Amino acid sequence: xxxxxxxxxxxxxxxxxxxxxxxxxxxxxxxxxxxxxxxxxxxxxxxxxxxxxxxxxxxxxxxxxxxxxxxxxxxxxxxxxxxxxxxxxxxxxxxxxxxxxxxxxxxxxxxxxxxxxxxxxxxxxxxxxxxxxxxxxxxxxxxxxxxxxxxxxxxxxxxxxxxxxxxxxxxxxxxxxxxxxxxxxxxxxxxxxxxxxxxxxxxxxxxxxxxxxxxxxxxxxxxxxxxxxxxxxxxxxxxxxxxxxxxxxxxxxxxxxxxxxxxxxxxxxxxxxxxxxxxxxxxxxxxxxxxxxxxxxxxxxxxxxxxxxxxxxxxxxxxxxxxxxxxxxxxxxxxxxxxxxxxxxxxxxxxxxxxxxxxxxxxxxxxxxxxxxxxxxxxxxxxxxxxxxxxxxxxxxxxxxxxxxxxxxxxxxxxxxxxxxxxxxxxxxxxxxxxxxxxxxxxxxxxxxxxxxxxxxxxxxxxxxxxxxxxxxxxxxxxxxxxxxxxxxxxxxxxxxxxxxxxxxxxxxxxxxxxxxxxxxxxxxxxxxxxxxxxxxxxxxxxxxxxxxxxxxxxxxxxxxxxxxxxxxxxxxxxxxxxxxxxxxxxxxxxxxxxxxxxxxxxxxxxxxxxxxxxxxxxxxxxxxxxxxxxxxxxxxxxxxxxxxxxxxxxxxxxxxxxxxxxxxxxxxxxxxxxxxxxxxxxxxxxxxxxxxxxxxxxxxxxxxxxxxxxxxxxxxxxxxxxxxxxxxxxxxxxxxxx
Numbered sequence: 001x002x003x004x005x006x007x008x009x010x011x012x013x014x015x016x017x018x019x020x021x022x023x024x025x026x027x028x029x030x031x032x033x034x035x036x037x038x039x040x041x042x043x044x045x046x047x048x049x050x051x052x053x054x055x056x057x058x059x060x061x062x063x064x065x066x067x068x069x070x071x072x073x074x075x076x077x078x079x080x081x082x083x084x085x086x087x088x089x090x091x092x093x094x095x096x097x098x099x100x101x102x103x104x105x106x107x108x109x110x111x112x113x114x115x116x117x118x119x120x121x122x123x124x125x126x127x128x129x130x131x132x133x134x135x136x137x138x139x140x141x142x143x144x145x146x147x148x149x150x151x152x153x154x155x156x157x158x159x160x161x162x163x164x165x166x167x168x169x170x171x172x173x174x175x176x177x178x179x180x181x182x183x184x185x186x187x188x189x190x191x192x193x194x195x196x197x198x199x200x201x202x203x204x205x206x207x208x209x210x211x212x213x214x215x216x217x218x219x220x221x222x223x224x225x226x227x228x229x230x231x232x233x234x235x236x237x238x239x240x241x242x243x244x245x246x247x248x249x250x251x252x253x254x255x256x257x258x259x260x261x262x263x264x265x266x267x268x269x270x271x272x273x274x275x276x277x278x279x280x281x282x283x284x285x286x287x288x289x290x291x292x293x294x295x296x297x298x299x300x301x302x303x304x305x306x307x308x309x310x311x312x313x314x315x316x317x318x319x320x321x322x323x324x325x326x327x328x329x330x331x332x333x334x335x336x337x338x339x340x341x342x343x344x345x346x347x348x349x350x351x352x353x354x355x356x357x358x359x360x361x362x363x364x365x366x367x368x369x370x371x372x373x374x375x376x377x378x379x380x381x382x383x384x385x386x387x388x389x390x391x392x393x394x395x396x397x398x399x400x401x402x403x404x405x406x407x408x409x410x411x412x413x414x415x416x417x418x419x420x421x422x423x424x425x426x427x428x429x430x431x432x433x434x435x436x437x438x439x440x441x442x443x444x445x446x447x448x449x450x451x452x453x454x455x456x457x458x459x460x461x462x463x464x465x466x467x468x469x470x471x472x473x474x475x476x477x478x479x480x481x482x483x484x485x486x487x488x489x490x491x492x493x494x495x496x497x498x499x500x501x502x503x504x505x506x507x508x509x510x511x512x513x514x515x516x517x518x519x520x521x522x523x524x525x526x527x528x529x530x531x532x533x534x535x536x537x538x539x540x541x542x543x544x545x546x547x548x549x550x551x552x553x554x555x556x557x558x559x560x561x562x563x564x565x566x567x568x569x570x571x572x573x574x575x576x577x578x579x580x581x582x583x584x585x586x587x588x589x590x591x592x593x594x595x596x597x598x599x600x601x602x603x604x605x606x607x608x609x610x611x612x613x614x615x616x617x618x619x620x621x622x623x624x625x626x627x628x629x630x631x632x633x634x635x636x637x638x639x640x641x642x643x644x645x646x647x648x649x650x651x652x653x654x655x656x657x658x659x660x661x662x663x664x665x666x667x668x669x670x671x672x673x674x675x676x677x678x679x680x681x682x683x684x685x686x687x688x689x690x691x692x693x694x695x696x697x698x699x700x701x702x703x704x705x706x707x708x709x710x711x712x713x714x715x716x717x718x719x720x721x722x723x724x725x726x727x728x729x730x731x732x733x734x735x736x737x738x739x
Contacts, residue, residue, distance in 0.1 A: 026062065026064065026067065028058070029055060029058060029059060029062070029064065029067045032051055032054055032055040032058060033055055033067065033070050033071070033074070035051045036048050036051035036052040036054075036055060036071070036074045037074060039051060040074055040077055040078050040081070043081070045078045045081065045082055048074060048078045049074075049075060049078050049079075051074075052071045052072075052074040052075045052078070053071070053075070055067060055070065055071040055074070056068060056071035056072065056075075057377075059071060065098045065099075065101040065102035066098075066102045066104065066107070068094075068098040068101075069095050069098040069099045069102060069104075069107050069111070070095075072091045072092070072094040072095035072098065073091075073092070073095040073110070073111070073114065075087075075091040076088050076089075076091035076092035076095055076114060076118075077114070079091060080117070080118065085118065085121070085122075088118055089115075089118045089119075092111065092114045092115050092118055093115070095107075095111050095114070096108070096111035096112070096115060099111040105139055105142070105143055106143070106148075108139060109136045109139040109140055109143075109148055110136075112132045112133070112135045112136040112139065112152070113132070113133065113136040113151055113152045113155065115129070115132045116129045116130065116131075116132035116133040116136065116152060116155060117129070117155065119132060120132075120133070120155070120159040123163070126159065126163070129159065130156055130159060132152075133152040133153075133155050133156045133159075134152070134156075136148075136151070136152040137149055137152050137153060140152070146179055146182060147179075149179055150176060150179050150180070150190060153172050153175050153176050153179070154172070154176045154190075154193065154194060154197065156169075156172045157169045157172035157173045157176060157197060157201075158197060160172070161197060161200055161201055161204065164204060166201055166204045166205050169201055170201065173194075173197065173198055173201055176194055177194065177198075180194065188221050188224070188225045188227075189225070189227060189230070191217075191221050192218050192221040192222045192225075192227055192230045192234070193218075193230065195214045195215070195217040195218035195221065195234075196214070196215065196218035196222075196230065196233065196234045196237070198211075198214040199211045199212075199214035199215040199218060199234070199237060199238070199241070200237055202214065203237065203240065203241050203244075208241060208244055208245055211241050212238075212241060212245075215234055215237060215238040215241060216238070218230070218234040219231060219234045219235060219238065222234055228261050228264050229261075231257075231261045232258055232261035232262050233258075235254050235255070235257045235258035235261065236254075236255075236258045238254045239251045239252075239254035239255045239258060242254055302327060302331060303331075306324060306327055306328070309323070309324055309327075310324060377625075381404070381716070385404050431474075431475045431478060431565050431566070432474075432475045432477065432478075433473055433474060433475065434473070434474075434475070434476065435471055435472070435473055435591040435593070436471070436472060436474065436476035436479075437470055437471055438464065438468060438470065438471075438472055438503065439462075439464055439470065441476055441479065441480060441483075442462055442464065442483070442501060442503070443462065444480075445480060445483050445484055445487055445501070446460050446462065446487070446501070448484065449487060449488065449491045452488075452491045452492070453491055453499075456491060456492075456494060456495045456496070457495065457496045458491060458494055458495070458496070458497055458498065458499055459497075459498045459499070460487075460491075460498075460499045460500075460501065461498065461499070461500045461501070462501050462502070463500065463501070463502040463503070464502070464503045465502075465503060465504045465505045465516075467505045467508075468503060468505050468514060468516060469514065469590040469591070471590070471591035472514070472588040472589065472590060472591060473588060473589040473590070473591050474586070474588040474589070478562050478565065478566070479586070481558065481559075481562060482518075482559050482562050482563065482584070483501070483518065483520070485555035485556065485558060485559050486520040486559060486582050487499065487501060487520055488555065489555060489556070489582075490520055490521075490522035490524065490580070493522070493524040493525050493580075494522045494523065494524030494525070494579075495524070497522060497523045497524055497579075498522070498523055499520070499521070499522045500519070500520070500521040500522070501518075501519075501520055502518070502519045502521070503516050503517070503518050503519075504516065504517045504519070505517075506585060509587075513587055513588070513589055513590075514587065514588050514589075514590060515585055515586075515587045516585065516586060516587070516588060517583060517584075517585045518583065518584055518585070518586065519581060519582070519583040520581070520582045520583075521579065521580075521581045521582075522579050522580055523578065523579035524579050524580065525576070525577065526574050526575050526576040526577050526578050526579055526580055527572070527574040527576065527580055528576045529576075535556050556570075559582075563584055563586075566586045566587075568584050568585055568586055569584065570582060570583075570584050571583045571584065614638050614639060614640050615639055615640070615660035615661065615730060616639075616640045616641075616642065616657065616658070616659045616660055617634055617639050617640070617641050617642075617659060617660060617661050617662070617663060617726075618641075618642050618643075618644060618650065618653055618654065618657075618659045618661075618662045618663070619631060619634075619641055619642070619643050619644070619663045619692075620643075620644045620645075620646075620647070620649075620650040620662065620663065620664045620665055620668070620673065620676070621643070621644075621645070621663075621665040621668070621692070622645050622646055622665065622668040622669055623665075626665070626715075627643045627645075630663060630692070631643065633719060633722065634726070637723065642657070642659075645668075646668050646669060646670045646671060647668060647670060647671030647672060647673065647675060647676030647679075648670060648671050648676075650662070650664070650676050650680070651671075651676055651679050651680055654680050654684055654687065655683065655684075659687055660687075660688075660730055661687070661688045661689075661690065661726065661729055661730055662680070662687055662688070662689045662690070663690055663692045663713075664676065664677060664689050664690065664691055664692060664709065665691075665692055665693060666691060666693040666700065666704075667693070673691065673693070673707075674703060674704070674707040675707075677689050677707045677708045677709050678707050678708060680708070681707075681708035685708075688710045688711070688729035688730070689708065689709045689710055690709065690710060690711045690712070690713055690725060690726070690729055691704045691709050691711070691712045691713065692713045692715060693712070693713075693714065693715060694714070694715040694716075710729055711725055711728070711729055713725055
């Protein structure tokens with residue numbers, strides 16, 4: 001049993017302590033918190049995480065750090081139980097941040113203990129976990145709350161016992177017992193845990209007689225109060241003790257009780273049933289293989305015996321021949337039985353394979369859902385920040401607003417990286433073949449890193465071989481993802497230096513095919529030779545003693561996998577302290593249908609020249625924040641906006657009014673955007689309808705255009721790109737009107 005389960009006690013304590021510890025109690029937030037904790041306590045982690053995120057969202061709107069702490073604390077606990085240590089640590093650190101912001105010593109104490117649980121599980125960070133426990137103890141002593149000293153003290157003892165350091169665990173266990181004796185309250189859950197831990201301590205010290213009464217007390221308390229998990233683990237260790245005492249019958253009974261409680265736990269833990277089923281399957285498979293091997297050995301022995309008998313039969317008499325025939329017949333029956341067992345086992349393997357495929361699909365669906373839910377609030381952040389950046393009255397806050405937008409863009413890039421990796425693992429990424437302008441693509445990539453370039457005081461240079469045609473046919477999205485990751489790494493690991501992005505023509509083949517070598521060079525910190533292979537592994541990051549770089553460690557693995565789609569590979573040359581060079585080659589076809597533009601007009605200019613009266617735009621979105629952001633962005637360009645909250649309302653407004661354009665969200669309660677568009681096209685075929693959505697475009701592109709929509713804008717977006725799409729579709733409407 002792991003210390004992370006002890007976390008549940010802090011949920012219950014925090015429920016009881018709400019009224020005393022929270023000076024600004026909110027009944028609604030109280031109820032959200034209570035529901036999320038109860039779901040976590042019942043192992044219903046999906047609902048627990050959902051309610052915790054609702055709590056965080058509502059607490060953010062109310063600027064309430066106290067409830068922000070509790071929301072992230074529930075998330076940390078849930079991810080800990082789901083064995084997702086990375087997310088657990090991230091959420092516990094967020095909880096600690098809001099505990100400090102709330103200036104509440106009790107919350108800081110709890111946060112320190114929970115971080116101790118996370119870090120103490122890893123041998124490389126175990127001492128850091130113990131330091132967090134000691135910090136919690138110091139805060140509790142300062143507050144004069146002996147009861148709160150119990151938990152981190154017990155967890156330190158637990159850490160040492162888990163690592164077989166019994167001599168170090170002993171003093172902390174004695175402190176726990178002394179604190180329990182001095183406490184006026186009797187906590188059965190704590191008592192069950194401490195008895196169980198003390199039994200493990202004496203068992204580890206081989207003081208078997210001393211360990212036995214503690215296991216019995218732990219079991220008695222756990223069974224009395226229906227602590228299934230605690231009773232299960234106590235019976236397991238107690239069986240181990242009885243086996244050492246050579247009380248085999250009692251050990252067997254204890255193991256049976258352990259299994260009985262385990263089965264009850266599994267019924268409540270849907271997310272853990274898969275692991276248990278796999279474990280049971282492995283055990284059954286092992287037993288079946290063992291039986292099969294024994295029978296095969298018997299079969300071989302009988303063959304040898306039969307061979308000897310045959311020799312003996314040939315010498316003695318024909319009577320023995322009847323015996324041999326009987327034995328052979330029995331062997332044949334055994335073989336038939338083994339074949340039937342093998343068929344049954346193959347059926348089990350097929351079922352396991354189908355279950356694995358089902359889980360893979362669920363994972364993909366989960367990532368898609370999370371993407372939409374995160375991108376929707378990001379739309380509000382990016383949109384409002386872009387508007388504020390254009391407000392000349394906020395000039396003195398320009399730096400802060402740019403930092404805010406950079407952070408939001410960084411978060412969006414992180415989400416895209418995770419989703420991209422998930423898609424490639426699921427073989428969902430396919431290359432497209434569309435026309436694109438190489439110079440515009442590379443310039444757009446550099447504009448993306450303008451803020452980071454200025455922040456690190458770097459210079460970025462573009463060099464495109466003049467023999468490369470301006471327009472090419474290929475997949476510009478995948479090429480952009482590759483170059484963005486490489487340039488992003490160069491900008492991040494270079495300070496006061498130069499970064500070169502170049503495209504060089506290697507050769508031209510028949511049929512207007514061009515083999516182009518792309519190179520990203522920098523003079524940054526470089527990569528040690530012993531790290532150069534590892535940086536292409538997932539979640540691997542370059543770490544030095546002088547720098548602290550953030551990131552997911554997915555950028556270069558994504559580059560490697562994307563280049564495999566192009567039948568290409570990444571090449572690296574680097575020397576520590578002198579910089580790095582990443583290069584790759586991709587073949588593209590020349591787009592012979594297009595020529596280089598001279599001085600093109602932007603959609604903004606083209607629309608301004610022909611626009612006579614303000615255009616009416618209908619915004620269809622069920623999210624009020626998104627409605628406000630989209631309206632403000634459009635109103636800055638003198639558009640007149642109306643809002644509809646769902647598909648039915650949008651249909652009625654289009655029937656009653658003449659709009660220049662409709663911005664349509666896809667996911668809405670009741671009637672969604674796709675269905676609403678189809679109904680609008682039944683009576684209005686000319687009004688431009690543009691999808692404004694946070695879902696993955698690649699998954700929905702065909703459905704969007706088949707429904708009758710004219711274009712797509714993915715939230716969150718770049719404001720200038722947003723305007724260009726709006727102007728492009730409005731220009732098309734004016735041309736239709738003129739005709």
